[in-house]
Structures are given as C-alpha cells and as structure tokens.
Amino acid sequence: MKRALITGITGQDGSYLTEFLLSAGYHVSGLIRRASTFNTGRLDHIYSDPHDGGSRLKLHYGDVTDGTGLRRVLEASMPDEIYNLAAQSHVRVSFDQAEYSADVVATGTLRLLEAVRDYGENTGRRVRFYQAGSSEMFGAAAPPQSEGTAFHPRSPYAVSKVAAHWYGVNYRESYGMFVCNGILFNHESPRRGETFVTRKITRALARIKLGLQEKLFLGNLEARRDWGFAGDYVKAMWMMLQQSQPDDFVVSTGEAYSVREFLDAAAEELDMDWKSVVEIDQRYFRPAEVDYLLGDSTKARTRLGWKPAVNFRELVRMMTSNDLELARREETLRQAGHVGATVLG
Ligand code: NAP
Ligand code: GDP
Numbered sequence: 001m002k003r004a005l006i007t008g009i010t011g012q013d014g015s016y017l018t019e020f021l022l023s024a025g026y027h028v029s030g031l032i033r034r035a036s037t038f039n040t041g042r043l044d045h046i047y048s049d050p051h052d053g054g055s056r057l058k059l060h061y062g063d064v065t066d067g068t069g070l071r072r073v074l075e076a077s078m079p080d081e082i083y084n085l086a087a088q089s090h091v092r093v094s095f096d097q098a099e100y101s102a103d104v105v106a107t108g109t110l111r112l113l114e115a116v117r118d119y120g121e122n123t124g125r126r127v128r129f130y131q132a133g134s135s136e137m138f139g140a141a142a143p144p145q146s147e148g149t150a151f152h153p154r155s156p157y158a159v160s161k162v163a164a165h166w167y168g169v170n171y172r173e174s175y176g177m178f179v180c181n182g183i184l185f186n187h188e189s190p191r192r193g194e195t196f197v198t199r200k201i202t203r204a205l206a207r208i209k210l211g212l213q214e215k216l217f218l219g220n221l222e223a224r225r226d227w228g229f230a231g232d233y234v235k236a237m238w239m240m241l242q243q244s245q246p247d248d249f250v251v252s253t254g255e256a257y258s259v260r261e262f263l264d265a266a267a268e269e270l271d272m273d274w275k276s277v278v279e280i281d282q283r284y285f286r287p288a289e290v291d292y293l294l295g296d297s298t299k300a301r302t303r304l305g306w307k308p309a310v311n312f313r314e315l316v317r318m319m320t321s322n323d324l325e326l327a328r329r330e331e332t333l334r335q336a337g338h339v340g341a342t343v344l345g
Helices: 012-023 067-077 091-096 098-123 156-175 197-209 230-241 259-269 298-304 312-335
Strands: 003-007 027-032 057-061 081-084 128-134 178-184 216-218 249-251 278-280
Touching: 003 012, 003 067, 012 027, 012 230, 027 067, 057 067, 067 098, 081 098, 091 098, 091 156, 098 128, 098 156, 128 156, 128 230, 156 178, 178 230, 197 216, 197 259, 197 312, 230 249, 230 298, 249 298, 259 312
Parallel strands: 003 027, 003 081, 027 057, 081 128, 128 178, 178 249, 216 278
Antiparallel strands: none
16 A cells, blocks of 8 residues: 655545545555644545554644654655645735745745655655745746746746745655656635635625625736646646656646636526626735736646646536535524534635
8 A cells, every 4th residue: 555645634625635646545644734724625525543553644743844843754654755735825814924934835845845855865656746836936927838948937836836846856856756747727616715815706706695795805817827627637636646756747727717717607506796896905916916817738638648637617617616516505504593603614
C-alpha cells in the first residue's frame, strides 16, 4: 500500500486529493494546524475515529512554519509521495500579511524540502514531492500562459509561490530529488473558501435570493480567470508523481471568463438579476491586479493524458446549487429561531 503525506489537507484541494488517494488504495497522512475550533469540516465525511480501527487516514498536528515538527511527521508517516498544498492562499490577504505569506508559502516549502532531503539521505528512500504552484506566478505575463512563459508575479503570494517553484527546481537539480511543480490555474468547487470570488458570488447570490442577505460587495469585475473544477485538478497532481521523471506542468481548462461573466452565469442559474444587488467596494481591489490568466495545458494533456471533465457552466451550476441548498438550511434554522446562525459549506 502506497503512503502519501498531504500538507494543507484541511483545504479545498486537500479534501479532494484525500478522497482520490483513499479510493486509489493509499494510506493518507495529513498535516493539520492546531486551532481553537474544529478545522476539519472538509474532511468530516471521510474521517473515522482511529479508535475504531481500519482507517487509512491519519492526521498529525503540524505547521509548515515549524521545521522540527515537519521532520517528526515525516518520520511518523513514512510517505512515498508528499503533496505540499499548505499555504496562506489568498492573494488579497497576502498584501496585508506579506511576511507571514512568505514564511508559509516560500520558506514553508523550503523547510519541507530540507526535511525530505535529510529523510531521503537517512533512509535511502526516494520520496516523490508535489509542489502546489499557481498561475498567479505568471501574473502580468500575456495570455495564453504555458510552462515556457516567464513569471511576472504581482503579489506577495505570487512572489512566494515563484520562490517555492524555484526551490523545487533547485532541489531536483542539486540533489536529484523527485520534485514536480504543478502550475495550476484557478480551480473552484462547492468547497472553495468563502472569500474567493467565485464562492463569494455563489454563496451571496443564493443567500440574497432567499432574503438572507441584501447586497454583495465586490472589487474588479473585469479580471479574467481560467476556472476549472478542483476535483479534476487533484488528479493531475497525482498523475505528475506517477511519471518516470519529475517535471513541471501547467493545469488549466484553456477557457477564460471575467468575474462579470461568472456573475452572469451564476445569476442565470439562480434565475435572478445581479445588477441591482452588487456594489463595488474599493477594499476588494488589489494594489497590483492580475488581469488575464488563460492556461495552455497542452503538455499535461499530451504527456499525462489529463483533461478536465467539468466545464465552466457545470462548475457554476455545481456551486450555485450547493450554496442554494446551504442557504435553504440556514433559512430553516432561522425560521426555527436560530437567529444569526450561519451554515457554511
Ligand atoms: P486552501 O483551501 O486555502 O487550503 C490551504 C491549506 O493550507 C489549508 O489546509 C490550511 O489550513 C493550510 N495551511 C495554511 N497555513 C498553513 C501552515 N502555516 N502550516 C500548515 N498548513 C497551513 O487552498 P486550496 O484552494 O486547497 O489550494 C491548495 C494549494 O494550491 C495552496 O498551496 C494554493 O496556494 C495552491 N493553489 C490553489 C489554486 C486554487 O485555485 N485553488 C490555484 C493554484 C494554486 P487551515 O484549514 O487550518 O487554514
Ligand atoms: P485569485 O485569482 O487567486 O486572486 O482568486 P480570487 O478568487 O481571490 O480573485 C479572482 C479575481 O476576482 C481577482 O482578479 C480579483 O481582483 C477579482 N475580484 C473582484 N472582486 C473580488 C472580491 O470581492 N473578492 C475576491 N477574492 N476577488 C475579487
């Protein structure tokens, strides 16, 4: 049985990847942060109490800012494959918390690579390492962007992801480590964090439709993104690590839409007009914007045989119907007297 270690297992991608690896027969270990409240909501449906026995999913407390802890988790989990998904992953927040974002995203990756390097030398095992790179690394580069496009990052998050990318390349070249950089374009799902624009839109429009909220405040509606489905994208991560040689791959749908077009599609699914409820708020604009991301994933399609199964319209439908169901539950709770109760997906 193969063993995988996932950092960022409690995030959107971590939860889909865990489902995928468990279904492929893996034993999965995950790094979770200590929090004052439960932070495993995205894993609850697949997690079983270790006391019950037989579980192939094990969670370890840790943090990518704590190198000693990472080394302990490596020794305890003995992985064949590592998926480094941990990140302060919000671009806007990275402008407010630049040093912290760099510590987690860039230096966090370096700490893990250093730990894996020593672990490999001490045990003789060649661990395969996936690094969660981002299309944000392309930033201001003209579309379409592919593996050959020069990076031009436009936020502390993106600069840190570029550093993490090059740490990966450097450890591959210096120590012969099996490191693959995935350069994934935006991918969404009903489990997407509530402050990313797609989920913010589907959640707010659903709540407005049911009278639970009045307005939706957004920033730049003209930015264009290549949005795919997270469930499709985690398969590409795994496929990269099954290759005979490590390499870097762009993963994208090859279609881009503006935030305005996402609003149109979500409102159409919910049979409502967004123009009377959306207001523009300057606080959601970024000091430097990424205007247009459109991926060329020819390499992943030809070398890995990967292609997305869910298209833009299906993604919007999946997210709006999920958020409408959550809003209905919230409405029921309110009607039952639970004033202010919020049900998040
Ligand atoms: P996400 O939902 O924000 O999840 C991030 C994960 O990282 C969470 O499990 C979070 O834990 C964990 N984390 C944050 N800081 C940490 C720390 N200091 N130590 C350990 N864990 C930490 O992100 P996602 O959408 O699943 O994305 C997964 C990865 O792919 C990220 O690296 C992201 O930057 C990258 N990426 C995402 C996209 C996309 O469109 N989704 C595109 C390209 C690249 P908590 O749950 O405790 O917060
Ligand atoms: P990103 O591509 O990783 O920054 O993903 P986001 O979902 O956070 O943002 C996608 C695009 O939507 C960016 O160009 C944002 O400027 C734009 N956008 C417009 N309004 C908002 C908003 O209210 N929140 C967020 N998160 N993004 C917004």
